[in-house]
Amino acid sequence: MNADTVAAVQPAVQLEGITKRFPGVVANHDIRITVEPGTVHAIVGENGAGKSTLMKILYGMQKPDEGTIRVNGAEVAFRTPSDAIDAGIGMVHQHFMLADNFTVLENIVLGAEPKRGIGLDVAGARARINELAERHGLRVDPDRLVEDLGVGDRQRVEILKVLYRGARILILDEPTAVLVPQEVDELFENLRELTAGGLTVIFISHKLDEVLNIADAITVIRRGTTVASVIPAEVTARQLAELMVGSELPTPETRESTVTDTVTLSVSGLTMEADGHRPAPAGTSVELYLDRLREEGRRLVLDDVSFDIHEGEILGIAGVEGNGQSELIEAIMGLRPAHGGIRLGDADITPWSTLRRREAGIGYIPEDRHRQGLLLEASLWENRVLGHQTRPPARKGIWVNRRAAKADTARIVKDYDVRTPGVDTLALALSGGNQQKLIVGREMSGKPRFLIAAHPTRGVDVGAQAAIWDHLRDARAAGLAVLLISADLDELIGLSDTLRVIYRGRLVARLDPSDVTPERLGGYMTGAITGTEEA
Numbered sequence: 001m002n003a004d005t006v007a008a009v010q011p012a013v014q015l016e017g018i019t020k021r022f023p024g025v026v027a028n029h030d031i032r033i034t035v036e037p038g039t040v041h042a043i044v045g046e047n048g049a050g051k052s053t054l055m056k057i058l059y060g061m062q063k064p065d066e067g068t069i070r071v072n073g074a075e076v077a078f079r080t081p082s083d084a085i086d087a088g089i090g091m092v093h094q095h096f097m098l099a100d101n102f103t104v105l106e107n108i109v110l111g112a113e114p115k116r117g118i119g120l121d122v123a124g125a126r127a128r129i130n131e132l133a134e135r136h137g138l139r140v141d142p143d144r145l146v147e148d149l150g151v152g153d154r155q156r157v158e159i160l161k162v163l164y165r166g167a168r169i170l171i172l173d174e175p176t177a178v179l180v181p182q183e184v185d186e187l188f189e190n191l192r193e194l195t196a197g198g199l200t201v202i203f204i205s206h207k208l209d210e211v212l213n214i215a216d217a218i219t220v221i222r223r224g225t226t227v228a229s230v231i232p233a234e235v236t237a238r239q240l241a242e243l244m245v246g247s248e249l250p251t252p253e254t255r256e257s258t259v260t261d262t263v264t265l266s267v268s269g270l271t272m273e274a275d276g277h278r279p280a281p282a283g284t285s286v287e288l289y290l291d292r293l294r295e296e297g298r299r300l301v302l303d304d305v306s307f308d309i310h311e312g313e314i315l316g317i318a319g320v321e322g323n324g325q326s327e328l329i330e331a332i333m334g335l336r337p338a339h340g341g342i343r344l345g346d347a348d349i350t351p352w353s354t355l356r357r358r359e360a361g362i363g364y365i366p367e368d369r370h371r372q373g374l375l376l377e378a379s380l381w382e383n384r385v386l387g388h389q390t391r392p393p394a395r396k397g398i399w400v401n402r403r404a405a406k407a408d409t410a411r412i413v414k415d416y417d418v419r420t421p422g423v424d425t426l427a428l429a430l431s432g433g434n435q436q437k438l439i440v441g442r443e444m445s446g447k448p449r450f451l452i453a454a455h456p457t458r459g460v461d462v463g464a465q466a467a468i469w470d471h472l473r474d475a476r477a478a479g480l481a482v483l484l485i486s487a488d489l490d491e492l493i494g495l496s497d498t499l500r501v502i503y504r505g506r507l508v509a510r511l512d513p514s515d516v517t518p519e520r521l522g523g524y525m526t527g528a529i530t531g532t533e534e535a
Contacts, residue, residue: 010073012037012169012200013058018067020053022429025421027053029225031067035169035217040191040201042211045221046245046461051204052431054221055171058202059091060084071169090162094174094459095368096154100147104140105129108161132163137193151321152183156190169200176210177458178321178487180522188214206461208237220244245463252469252494258312259497263345264481265309265332265450270340272327272505274299277337286339301327302338303505309450314472314482316496316513318489320525324505325485326367329452332483333357333364344450358387363448365439365456367485369432373439376428380420381409383427384442391446412441417467433460440468444475451475454485469495489518503527 011034018031028050035041045051056062058069060078069076071087078084081091098107105122108129114121126142133139138156146154155175162170172191176184191201191214205211211218212232220228220243228243235243271290275298280289293300302324309315319325330336334354342350349357358364364387366372374383385394385405393404409423416437420430427435440456453472457465472495476482486492492499493513501509501524509524523529 010037011035011070012039012072013202014070014073015054015058016068016070018054018057018064018069020050020057020062020064025429026224028057028064031221031224032226033219033229035200035202037072037200038195038198039216040195040203040214042203042205042215042218043221044205044208044211044218044240044244046433046463049221049244049461050224051221052173055091055173055202055204058084059089059171085162085165085167088166088168089171090165090167090169091171092155092158092162092173092175094177095370096158098146098154098157100145102146103142104144104146104149104157104160105142107146107157108142108164112165129160129164132160136163136197136199137190138163150183151178152186155179155183155187159190159194168198169202170194171202171204173204174206174459175203176205176207180320180487180525181489181518182522182526182528184210206459206465208240208462212237212240241462245461252465252491257497258477258479260311260313260479262311263308263343264311264313265483266341266343267308267332268306268341268343270302270305270328270331270338270342271300272302272331272336272338274301277339280339290339301505302331305340305502305505305507307500307507309481309483311479311481312476313497314476314484314495316484316486316492316499317502318486318492318499318521318525319502321487323502323525325454325502327505328502329364329367329454329485332452333362355390358446359390361447361449363443363446363451365443365451365453367454367458369435369439374427374435377426379424379426380413380418380430380438381406381423383438384409384412384423386442388442388446408445412438412445416441416471417464433464436460437464437468440471444471448480450481450483452483452485455487456484457486457488457491489521493518493521501525 013035015031015033018028020028031054043051053062057064060081060083071089076087105126109125114125129142138160140153140156146157159170175187179187195201203215215232218230218232219226222244273293280286305328307315317325327336331338332342334352334357341348344360344362349360370376375386385400388394389400393401393408395401396404406423412418413420413423418434418437418441420434436459443451457468460468472482484492484495493516496513499511499513499516500507501511503525511521520529
């Protein structure tokens with residue numbers, strides 16, 4: 001048997017005895033995983049189980065304290081991600097890292113620009129990108145601006161970006177978190193083409209049904225160590241959940257209706273220009289001004305959005321990301337000006353500041369916990385104060401009440417199962433799911449009248465997911481009005497009392513959650529199904 005044949009049968013990745021310690025916590029302990037070449041290998045586990053740390057080690061972002069890593073049979077010791085890339089490993093992060101104002105081609109070659117003499121070899125780059133796209137079923141237009149792409153296309157660009165750098169082993173971190181069912185199917189077809197072409201995929205996900213659909217092998221991590229390696233055909237989602245967290249899979253089904261006749265939040269005619277807010281000219285009505293903008297073909301990111309949310313009601317907004325959800329949140333929170341009106345109970349809050357809206361009882365679970373929800377370099381108790389700094393327990397006179405804030409943070413840690421050594425721990429030391437549980441606990445603790453919940457369970461495990469759903473259901477039963485925006489269609493359908501679909505800035509359908517499937521909902525979200533509003 002020659003050397004080439006021996007190399008061909010070596011595992012693509014072999015992790016043996018990987019251990020990583022941080023002050024006060026052991027993130028990984030004696031991890032052992034073997035990933036065969038040309039397969040999709042899924043890694044599952046609850047938040048804080050050590051998946052993210054393990055992938056950072058494999059991608060050269062952190063060094064293990066103990067253990068060895070072998071890639072295609074050769075032992076490696078990565079100091080930086082560049083070392084991992086040189087070894088043929090690429091990583092697509094959950095939060096896309098693309099420049100919106102660059103083209104697809106510019107994003108793909110950024111940092112690995114092809115040279116032709118002293119200039120850029122644009123033609124060579126375009127030819128190589130087109131060849132990779134065609135070979136792996138990842139077709140995108142190299143000359144389109146990224147800001148004009150949908151979420152599925154952006155993900156294909158991220159995959160092409162690592163393939164362009166020569167990756168043969170791909171790490172995909174929560175790749176379906178922001179995709180509708182049709183886009184998930186397309187991604188899985190792409191992954192099958194990649195593995196058929198000899199590439200290896202390490203697939204990290206919390207969605208166990210998807211893992212069972214796409215994976216050739218599954219490794220389960222619990223509390224920092226590997227507890228099982230299973231074949232998808234020999235395990236059910238329920239059994240996999242029990243391996244992960246020792247409990248059955250939760251379902252986001254709501255209980256009996258708690259919707260009352262009392263309107264908590266009313267939004268009327270909300271409209272926002274894409275290129276910045278301008279008041280209607282003097283002597284011109286807002287309606288006439290907006291009609292003029294439409295006639296001129298000016299892009300509106302929100303176009304005449306109106307709805308009411310009642311006490312005890314969860315209104316779900318479904319839509320592919322980039323169709324106006326973020327702008328709707330910003331308008332309600334007072335972060336961006338818009339035409340139209342917003343009422344909280346009997347009060348017209350349209351001219352109010354964000355702080356005044358918060359003080360009036362609006363809670364906010366943001367869509368991006370790192371950019372909008374936390375100060376990562378601050379302690380947990382300091383993050384508890386964020387957005388609530390003018391109210392008890394954070395405020396005492398003109399000072400921050402540290403003792404009360406710390407005590408309430410300890411209560412949130414206990415009630416919401418935030419796994420941390422203590423309330424003085426920095427937020428960056430927590431796993432993504434534990435960061436999310438802290439934010440949910442903070443926003444639910446302010447006794448809000450109305451809550452914006454944007455992707456409340458994104459990136460959390462099945463156990464934390466169930467806890468967050470229970471908290472939302474209990475608050476709903478107590479009279480809380482909730483605007484739920486989520487890319488998890490099962491979550492939207494299961495939790496919502498009413499469903500609305502947003503498409504290109506307009507509410508295009510009203511659907512009955514008890515009588516709609518994720519596939520049909522996805523059809524409305526992508527514009528494949530059109531028609532008048534339902535039920």
